[in-house]
Amino acid sequence: MKTLFDHASREGVGGLFPACDVPAVALHDVLGAGLVRARAPRIPNLSEGEVARHYTALSKLNYGVDDGIYPLGSCTMKYNPKLNEDVARLPGFAGVHPHADADLTQGALGLLHELSELLRAISGMAAVTLQPVAGAHGELLGMFLFKRVLEQRGEPSRTRILLPDSAHGTNPASAAMAGFSVTEIRSNDRGTVDLDALRAELDSTVAGIMLTVPNTLGIFEENILDVTRAVHDAGGLCYFDGANLNSFIGRARPGDMGADVFHFNLHKTLSTPHGGGGPGAGAVAVSAPLVDYLPVPWIVESSGAVRLDWDHPKSVGSVHSFYGNFLVAVRAYAYLLQLGDSGLREVSENAVLNANYLQERLKKTYPLPYDRLCKHEFVLSGESLPNHVSTLDVAKRLIDYGVHPPTIYFPLIVHEALMIEPTETEGLASLDRFAEILETIAREAQENPDLVRGAPMRAPVRRLDQTKAARNPVLSYPFDEQAPTT
Amino acid sequence: MRYLSNAASDRDRMLNAIGRHDVEELFSDIPAEVLAKYEPIGLEPKSELEVFDAVRRLADGNPAAGLVSLLGGGIYDHYVPRVVAHILGRSEFYTAYTPYQPEISQGTLTAMFEFQTLVCELTGMEIANASMYDGATALAEAVLMADRIRGRGRIAMATNVLPQFRRVVATYAWAAGIELVEVPFDASGRCAWDRVPHDVSGVVVQSPNAFGVIESLAGRKAALGDTLLVVATYPLALGLLEPPGAFEADIVVGEGQSLGLPMGFGGPLLGLFATKMEFLRQLPGRIAGRTVDADGKPGFTMAAQTREQHIRRERATSNICTNSALCALAATVYLASVGADGLHQVAELCCAKAHYLADAVRKTKGMKLAFDAPFFNEFVVETKEPARAVQRRLADAGFLVEDPAELEAQGVRNALRLAVTEQRSRDELDRAVSALGGKR
Numbered sequence: 001m002k003t004l005f006d007h008a009s010r011e012g013v014g015g016l017f018p019a020c021d022v023p024a025v026a027l028h029d030v031l032g033a034g035l036v037r038a039r040a041p042r043i044p045n046l047s048e049g050e051v052a053r054h055y056t057a058l059s060k061l062n063y064g065v066d067d068g069i070y071p072l073g074s075c076t077m078k079y080n081p082k083l084n085e086d087v088a089r090l091p092g093f094a095g096v097h098p099h100a101d102a103d104l105t106q107g108a109l110g111l112l113h114e115l116s117e118l119l120r121a122i123s124g125m126a127a128v129t130l131q132p133v134a135g136a137h138g139e140l141l142g143m144f145l146f147k148r149v150l151e152q153r154g155e156p157s158r159t160r161i162l163l164p165d166s167a168h169g170t171n172p173a174s175a176a177m178a179g180f181s182v183t184e185i186r187s188n189d190r191g192t193v194d195l196d197a198l199r200a201e202l203d204s205t206v207a208g209i210m211l212t213v214p215n216t217l218g219i220f221e222e223n224i225l226d227v228t229r230a231v232h233d234a235g236g237l238c239y240f241d242g243a244n245l246n247s248f249i250g251r252a253r254p255g256d257m258g259a260d261v262f263h264f265n266l267h268k269t270l271s272t273p274h275g276g277g278g279p280g281a282g283a284v285a286v287s288a289p290l291v292d293y294l295p296v297p298w299i300v301e302s303s304g305a306v307r308l309d310w311d312h313p314k315s316v317g318s319v320h321s322f323y324g325n326f327l328v329a330v331r332a333y334a335y336l337l338q339l340g341d342s343g344l345r346e347v348s349e350n351a352v353l354n355a356n357y358l359q360e361r362l363k364k365t366y367p368l369p370y371d372r373l374c375k376h377e378f379v380l381s382g383e384s385l386p387n388h389v390s391t392l393d394v395a396k397r398l399i400d401y402g403v404h405p406p407t408i409y410f411p412l413i414v415h416e417a418l419m420i421e422p423t424e425t426e427g428l429a430s431l432d433r434f435a436e437i438l439e440t441i442a443r444e445a446q447e448n449p450d451l452v453r454g455a456p457m458r459a460p461v462r463r464l465d466q467t468k469a470a471r472n473p474v475l476s477y478p479f480d481e482q483a484p485t486t
Numbered sequence: 487m488r489y490l491s492n493a494a495s496d497r498d499r500m501l502n503a504i505g506r507h508d509v510e511e512l513f514s515d516i517p518a519e520v521l522a523k524y525e526p527i528g529l530e531p532k533s534e535l536e537v538f539d540a541v542r543r544l545a546d547g548n549p550a551a552g553l554v555s556l557l558g559g560g561i562y563d564h565y566v567p568r569v570v571a572h573i574l575g576r577s578e579f580y581t582a583y584t585p586y587q588p589e590i591s592q593g594t595l596t597a598m599f600e601f602q603t604l605v606c607e608l609t610g611m612e613i614a615n616a617s618m619y620d621g622a623t624a625l626a627e628a629v630l631m632a633d634r635i636r637g638r639g640r641i642a643m644a645t646n647v648l649p650q651f652r653r654v655v656a657t658y659a660w661a662a663g664i665e666l667v668e669v670p671f672d673a674s675g676r677c678a679w680d681r682v683p684h685d686v687s688g689v690v691v692q693s694p695n696a697f698g699v700i701e702s703l704a705g706r707k708a709a710l711g712d713t714l715l716v717v718a719t720y721p722l723a724l725g726l727l728e729p730p731g732a733f734e735a736d737i738v739v740g741e742g743q744s745l746g747l748p749m750g751f752g753g754p755l756l757g758l759f760a761t762k763m764e765f766l767r768q769l770p771g772r773i774a775g776r777t778v779d780a781d782g783k784p785g786f787t788m789a790a791q792t793r794e795q796h797i798r799r800e801r802a803t804s805n806i807c808t809n810s811a812l813c814a815l816a817a818t819v820y821l822a823s824v825g826a827d828g829l830h831q832v833a834e835l836c837c838a839k840a841h842y843l844a845d846a847v848r849k850t851k852g853m854k855l856a857f858d859a860p861f862f863n864e865f866v867v868e869t870k871e872p873a874r875a876v877q878r879r880l881a882d883a884g885f886l887v888e889d890p891a892e893l894e895a896q897g898v899r900n901a902l903r904l905a906v907t908e909q910r911s912r913d914e915l916d917r918a919v920s921a922l923g924g925k926r
Contacts, residue, residue: 004822030860061590104549111544134808257520320654
């Protein structure tokens with residue numbers, strides 16, 4: 001791959017910035033000699049055309065949602081509406097400084113306030129903050145809220161967080177960052193929380209539980225009310241990871257299931273794009289007893305004016321420089337306006353129908369360890385594939401067919417897992433094509449396993465050597481490396 | 487609904503294929519009493535045309551976007567070359583997921599590798615990650631990392647670090663059980679190094695700091711010994727300023743908004759995070775590395791993943807997963823567009839224009855600079871009359887200036903912070919001086 005630094009730098013490109021219209025300053029005089037940069041950063045000077053071509057060429061090595069189905073389980077890679085991109089770029093939003101006075105930013109503050117009200121209604125909870133900028137950031141805030149509320153209740157000895165063994169890795173990591181220890185609760189043979197195993201752990205050292213609803217197998221905890229009641233009865237709090245909200249949005253609310261804290265992933269459920277890894281937005285909703293602890297500033301409305309409110313002495317503090325990812329919030333807001341109540345119901349209806357259709361078809365070819373009604377996703381296993389063909393091989397072979405692989409090797413409780421989430425924006429034809437390809441690959445594993453084990457052949461690169469990357473880390477451009485002699 | 491692709495007949499076929507009669511059956515695993523409690527949110531669906539109009543009206547409700555900005559404090563009104571938005575608008579970039587499948591993510595991974603290299607070049611450090619959420623969370627993670635490395639349970643932080651950074655650091659440190667020791671600033675607005683305690687894991691300073699003042703970092707690391715030196719910086723200023731790496735900083739973080747991101751009412755932003763190679767195992771966040779494919783052809787993949795949450799879970803260096811990848815791409819394309827020469831030029835423009843304004847302020851009756859120390863493009867003015875009255879006068883003349891309350895909370899009374907970027911013309915600066923009460 002040619003990098004920026006492989007391009008020859010030229011002199012006299014310029015032309016982006018005007019000539020200086022004030023007297024020039026002698027840098028060494030105004031800054032002092034020791035503060036002026038001695039060596040320029042090694043960034044090539046290129047023409048705009050060279051820059052445009054370099055990054056256009058790079059973009060063509062990527063696969064995006066506009067290229068085709070992107071069935072990454074737990075990631076909700078739905079179509080990202082173009083309208084949302086355009087409204088987020090309006091100068092009236094993009095050009096606003098976060099320190100500008102509230103009376104000059106009523107449109108932006110009003111949007112944030114309205115969006116948090118809509119999310120509050122969707123969640124059925126007491127209040128929402130838009131400050132967290134990612135799902136894991138919402139989890140972290142949730143753990144901070146747990147910690148603060150337990151401190152206030154005089155129960156700092158509650159230091160354990162319970163987690164199902166199917167949890168996302170961010171859950172235990174977030175709990176640990178807030179100073180909690182983690183206890184895993186095993187799943188039962190139906191793929192849900194084992195109530196007896198849960199009850200056995202519930203004592204006066206438990207701060208609470210983190211649940212993904214539905215869980216990462218795509219299964220709704222039928223006993224959700226028993227689980228949250230048991231935790232509450234034992235003096236604990238309930239955190240709901242909202243990564244999988246797409247499966248019940250518009251028809252059920254975490255607030256009615258016993259959640260104390262719930263995070264939204266606006267970049268999953270509310271269609272804002274993933275950006276190759278971010279930025280996202282991870283709004284957090286809380287139950288009434290936790291409201292006072294929400295991060296400052298709050299965005300409050302009174303008599304038609306919206307303002308920032310810093311006066312909340314019980315607050316955990318702040319988790320972001322300003323008000324969260326505002327331009328992501330703009331996109332999510334436009335999405336909700338377009339959908340309305342009926343659209344929300346159609347989202348969950350089609351997400352769940354698509355997943356169940358694919359599950360029913362594909363379980364004939366790949367084992368389905370938890371064979372039951374799923375929500376928006378399901379998890380197959382690649383363990384029965386012949387000729388030492390693995391789930392990784394299947395994923396790489398999908399690439400040869402021009403399709404993005406599903407999430408693999410997660411959740412950890414399924415051996416050789418293939419975690420498939422088609423999302424509601426795929427249509428029947430796309431689902432059938434995806435299923436046909438997976439069926440073909442299973443046949444290839446039998447008849448021509450080298451084809452599968454050697455995949456991908458048609459991608460920009462073949463399988464990459466991860467061991468070499470780990471053993472001999474080259475993490476920035478090796479300017480001093482000798483050019484290879486050919 | 488126009489974002490769906492299933493026709494009604496498709497849905498019937500699918501229901502039939504899975505042996506269901508009614509789509510509501512698909513939700514029979516949700517407790518009936520939960521379903522019964524559901525209440526609609528009270529929104530009628532709208533057409534695209536109506537939504538665009540409604541949202542545009544909200545955008546029009548922000549007069550701040552059209553005024554002349556002298557606002558700073560970590561976020562600046564810099565010019566973004568047009569090519570940046572065009573590259574970011576390519577859906578192969580913005581609709582892609584995290585590059586867990588490297589063979590079809592070489593675009594994202596190559597850009598990550600370039601970004602890491604650029605951050606190293608700017609900061610003078612050995613390694614950089616692929617981004618954090620913003621400068622404030624980057625600094626909070628730096629504090630956690632410094633204490634993981636040295637383990638003394640205490641971190642010293644200068645009170646002239648930006649308030650939004652200090653707030654977030656305080657929250658993260660409280661939760662992690664790390665004590666924060668405040669280090670005051672001296673009469674020049676710089677960190678009072680003689681007040682730094684000895685038994686801390688790290689010392690946090692910002693340069694330029696919340697007053698725009700450039701800290702003097704020469705010789706500090708040697709005096710600190712094995713206490714880690716953590717520096718928050720302003721990357722565009724590093725086009726001119728000696729980077730923290732040149733002063734042997736151990737961890738360098740920064741807010742990357744100045745590198746091609748819109749101000750966007752404060753988000754999304756871009757957290758920069760760089761350190762020394764010896765601390766790689768303690769680094770939070772993703773990082774791309776170079777490797778080869780099965781044919782020996784060079785390519786990029788994610789590296790050192792055993793630090794991360796999806797593998798190490800509760801023992802990970804951080805919980806971060808989603809970061810600011812697209813913002814990092816913006817910074818990469820920005821720096822590629824301006825090049826080393828353009829970066830120097832834009833930094834020099836900011837510096838010259840800020841000094842032009844500061845010189846005029848110095849000559850203005852009833853005004854003086856609060857600190858006699860070198861600055862880059864931002865400085866604090868002390869006013870004889872109430873600062874709020876001066877702010878109001880500037881606002882009436884069409885200038886955006888910060889509420890003096892924030893500086894006051896930091897211990898600088900009757901003062902305004904003014905920031906100047908390359909976008910401010912001499913004419914605008916002259917008008918600002920008139921509004922301040924000067925002669926020009």
